[in-house]
Amino acid sequence: MPLPHQDVIVIGHGSGGRMTQDLIERIFKKYLFNPILSEGNDFARIPASSGSLIVSTDSHIITPLFFPGGDIGKLSVSGTVNDVAVSGAKPLYLTAGFIIEEGFSINELEKIVISMAETARSAGVQLVSGDTKVAEKGKVDKLFINTTGFGWLPEEIRIGGQYARPGDAVIVSGTLGDHGIAVLAARGELGFETDIESDVAPLNGLISRLLENVPDVHVLRDPTRGGLATTLNEIAAQSNVCITLEETDIPIRPEVKAACDMFGFDPLYLANEGKIIIILPEKHAAKALEILRATPIGELSTRIGFVSDAPQKRVLLKTPIGGTRILDVLAGEMLPRIC
Numbered sequence: 001m002p003l004p005h006q007d008v009i010v011i012g013h014g015s016g017g018r019m020t021q022d023l024i025e026r027i028f029k030k031y032l033f034n035p036i037l038s039e040g041n042d043f044a045r046i047p048a049s050s051g052s053l054i055v056s057t058d059s060h061i062i063t064p065l066f067f068p069g070g071d072i073g074k075l076s077v078s079g080t081v082n083d084v085a086v087s088g089a090k091p092l093y094l095t096a097g098f099i100i101e102e103g104f105s106i107n108e109l110e111k112i113v114i115s116m117a118e119t120a121r122s123a124g125v126q127l128v129s130g131d132t133k134v135a136e137k138g139k140v141d142k143l144f145i146n147t148t149g150f151g152w153l154p155e156e157i158r159i160g161g162q163y164a165r166p167g168d169a170v171i172v173s174g175t176l177g178d179h180g181i182a183v184l185a186a187r188g189e190l191g192f193e194t195d196i197e198s199d200v201a202p203l204n205g206l207i208s209r210l211l212e213n214v215p216d217v218h219v220l221r222d223p224t225r226g227g228l229a230t231t232l233n234e235i236a237a238q239s240n241v242c243i244t245l246e247e248t249d250i251p252i253r254p255e256v257k258a259a260c261d262m263f264g265f266d267p268l269y270l271a272n273e274g275k276i277i278i279i280l281p282e283k284h285a286a287k288a289l290e291i292l293r294a295t296p297i298g299e300l301s302t303r304i305g306f307v308s309d310a311p312q313k314r315v316l317l318k319t320p321i322g323g324t325r326i327l328d329v330l331a332g333e334m335l336p337r338i339c
Contacts, residue, residue: 009023012331018330020226039162040161040162041160041161042221043086043089045153053151053153054084054149056084057080057146057148057149060072060076060147060339061141062339063187064187065112065142065143066186068196070200071111073111073115074115074201078201080149081204082203083222084149085151086203086220088158088220089152090151090208091125093126094120094128095127095147095148096116096129096131098130099133099143099145100132100134100143101135101138101140101142109143112143123202123204125149157211159219160219160238161234164218164241164243165239165241165281165307166307166308167282168218168279169279169303170245170303170305170306170307171280171303172250172278172302172304173203173277173278173297174274174299176250177227177252177253177256177265178196178256179199179273180227180270180335181194181270182196182198183198184263190262196253196255200274201274203275205297206276209291210288210292213287214284215284216280216281217280218279219235221235222272222275222277223272223277224271225339226269226330227267227269228250229315229327230330231277233313233328233329235279240313241312242313243305243306243314244306244315245304245315245318246304246318247320249304250302252267268317274297282306285303289301314326
């Protein structure tokens with residue numbers, strides 16, 4: 001059922017789910033449509049003579065700015081590096097734009113910039129251009145960061161949400177929902193202490209290792225806003241396929257599940273900032289898992305489902321009791337200001 005049109009922007013428009021998709025279709029795609037945007041990925045593939053320039057941009061408005069396992073600086077670099085890397089490209093360069101509230105602590109800004117520098121070095125990318133604007137007190141909430149990433153993709157690599165095929169296996173590189181619950185805990189909203197840390201990290205090293213050893217990967221995608229369920233719905237729609245998941249195979253930490261049960265969240269819709277979805281032919285799944293599990297960041301990688309040809313544009317979840325339910329796109333915002 002189509003959503004009723006809103007006359008003003010609401011929090012749900014930033015969810016990455018159905019309200020975001022409606023806004024994109026209604027406003028942005030209507031006026032800015034072109035063949036590159038029409039591919040519908042988190043990156044743009046710009047053809048060149050011997051490959052493609054890959055470009056991706058993202059804005060980060062997370063609150064709080066510092067959280068267990070990371071901060072807005074680490075997040076801004078990792079998120080954009082990952083969006084470039086899921087194309088199969090090698091991320092090379094970043095730009096950054098800072099929108100800062102008057103009165104923001106220079107000491108905290110320095111900590112964030114140091115975090116960005118350390119994360120960029122660990123990912124092997126350079127920050128080559130930037131911009132700073134200061135807004136009057138109360139006009140911005142402390143600090144927003146926009147980052148744009150650039151990478152180079154060899155012409156023989158074709159990876160994207162439109163390439164999932166019946167018979168493919170679906171793999172996820174680790175536990176889900178860690179970032180969402182870590183940020184919620186940092187806001188003091190859980191009501192109990194937890195050791196859960198955000199999974200925020202650049203994934204280009206893991207992806208590069210995978211592609212060097214596995215010859216035929218169809219889809220890579222990081223399940224950020226809207227989580228695993230919303231991201232897989234996007235892929236199913238792009239490829240006109242059905243994706244079926246085995247609920248018992250989906251890796252979720254007990255602490256995350258307990259927090260979700262307490263607050264009524266579904267961990268399959270929580271944001272992740274250091275996990276990757278891999279879709280590839282079933283015959284390569286075992287090799288891919290071997291490669292992923294040999295790295296610290298991918299040691300909990302798991303095969304969680306498969307791709308079939310019907311019903312098209314659907315994601316299904318097989319439950320432990322033998323039933324099957326539809327996993328739909330997240331409509332509004334489960335946790336605002338999460339990335």
